Amino acid sequence: DKNGYEHYMLKEIHEQPHSIGDTFRGRISIDKTKIFLGGIIDVMPKLTQAKRIIIIACGTSWHAGLVGEYLFEEYARIPVEVEYASEFRYRNPIITPDDVIIAISQSGETADTLAAIKMAKKQGATIIGICNVVGSSIPRETHAGVYTHAGIEIGVASTKAFTSQVTVLTMMAFMIGRKRGTLYDELYKKLIHELTLVPEKIDIILKSENYIKGIAEMYKDATNALYLGRGCLFPVALEGALKLKEISYIHAEGYPAAEMKHGPIALIDQNMPVCVIATKDKSYEKIVSNIQEVKARNGIVIAIVTKGDETINNLANHVIEVPDCHESIAPLLTVIPLQIMSYYIALMRGCNVDQPRNLAKSVTVE
Numbered sequence: 001d002k003n004g005y006e007h008y009m010l011k012e013i014h015e016q017p018h019s020i021g022d023t024f025r026g027r028i029s030i031d032k033t034k035i036f037l038g039g040i041i042d043v044m045p046k047l048t049q050a051k052r053i054i055i056i057a058c059g060t061s062w063h064a065g066l067v068g069e070y071l072f073e074e075y076a077r078i079p080v081e082v083e084y085a086s087e088f089r090y091r092n093p094i095i096t097p098d099d100v101i102i103a104i105s106q107s108g109e110t111a112d113t114l115a116a117i118k119m120a121k122k123q124g125a126t127i128i129g130i131c132n133v134v135g136s137s138i139p140r141e142t143h144a145g146v147y148t149h150a151g152i153e154i155g156v157a158s159t160k161a162f163t164s165q166v167t168v169l170t171m172m173a174f175m176i177g178r179k180r181g182t183l184y185d186e187l188y189k190k191l192i193h194e195l196t197l198v199p200e201k202i203d204i205i206l207k208s209e210n211y212i213k214g215i216a217e218m219y220k221d222a223t224n225a226l227y228l229g230r231g232c233l234f235p236v237a238l239e240g241a242l243k244l245k246e247i248s249y250i251h252a253e254g255y256p257a258a259e260m261k262h263g264p265i266a267l268i269d270q271n272m273p274v275c276v277i278a279t280k281d282k283s284y285e286k287i288v289s290n291i292q293e294v295k296a297r298n299g300i301v302i303a304i305v306t307k308g309d310e311t312i313n314n315l316a317n318h319v320i321e322v323p324d325c326h327e328s329i330a331p332l333l334t335v336i337p338l339q340i341m342s343y344y345i346a347l348m349r350g351c352n353v354d355q356p357r358n359l360a361k362s363v364t365v366e
């Protein structure tokens with residue numbers, strides 16, 4: 001049931017204030033001072049003492065894992081590696097019983113992810129799942145786990161499952177950080193509060209849908225696009241590029257903004273839309289200069305900015321505003337306009353948005 005929407009993808013984009021709420025419901029105390037993830041309580045000693053966390057996933061779930069890497073290292077101070085399941089399983093990785101593996105999968109059925117955790121389990125690692133489909137194969141292979149509770153996702157291009165995965169990883173990073181003492185109480189409470197504000201902030205972003213549709217109309221005939229971000233917004237750039245390519249068949253690449261000058265900058269000309277995720281955080285000044293570099297080569301800049309940003313407004317061709325937030329929360333907000341833009345570009349190109357060619361919702365073959 002599409003609930004009146006033309007496509008499941010659009011319905012699922014709009015569900016995100018609710019689905020994220022469902023992800024943290026019952027897991028954040030009413031007074032917003034504590035996070036409680038029941039599914040990983042038994043492995044908390046393992047997690048807090050882990051020498052290393054290895055996150056394994058594919059596709060969009062791998063992008064969520066990259067956001068997790070930034071958050072775990074920042075707040076829990078545990079080294080993290082993020083691996084494509086298909087590469088990890090075939091390269092004879094070094095795994096010890098002190099390692100904790102986190103497998104992220106919407107479907108819980110992805111063949112490579114499943115095989116990778118079976119292998120790591122044999123070598124003694126502790127396996128934690130972050131999955132959406134209850135009772136699927138991956139949760140049955142893990143020692144512990146947290147369901148994302150995003151609700152069934154039908155559109156092949158993942159939207160609400162991604163934001164719920166990021167929400168779970170954010171809660172885990174804060175909870176482990178607090179337990180390890182790397183995150184002090186005052187900041188912990190502030191961050192929890194920030195997380196609980198995400199649904200209403202996404203509601204505000206969704207009100208820009210028509211404006212974003214207008215931008216989509218201008219660039220629907222592009223043949224290439226570049227997405228740039230820094231820090232935990234670099235994975236959002238990757239995710240924006242993946243959303244565009246998988247449903248609109250436009251070639252798109254995501255890059256860490258500073259890497260641009262090591263190659264991709266050669267591609268920039270007056271026909272190249274460059275989406276820059278540039279909300280106010282500790283790398284803001286740097287990303288402003290990356291925008292100037294693109295403009296100096298006549299590139300078209302579509303910037304995702306914090307509400308009221310005058311500096312970038314004066315530089316970019318278009319700005320899409322998101323409400324002010326703590327930088328740890330920004331991935332959850334900034335991905336929303338990118339999902340909407342991809343949706344409308346695909347729609348205007350006459351693509352089958354919910355069932356893109358060559359793709360399947362669950363990849364049970366390797």
Ligand code: F6R
Binds near residue numbers: 060108109110156
């Ligand atoms: C992208 C997409 C795929 C999946 C990937 C992993 O929109 O849907 O890239 O993210 O196939 O699937 P799961 O999360 O089910 O393991």
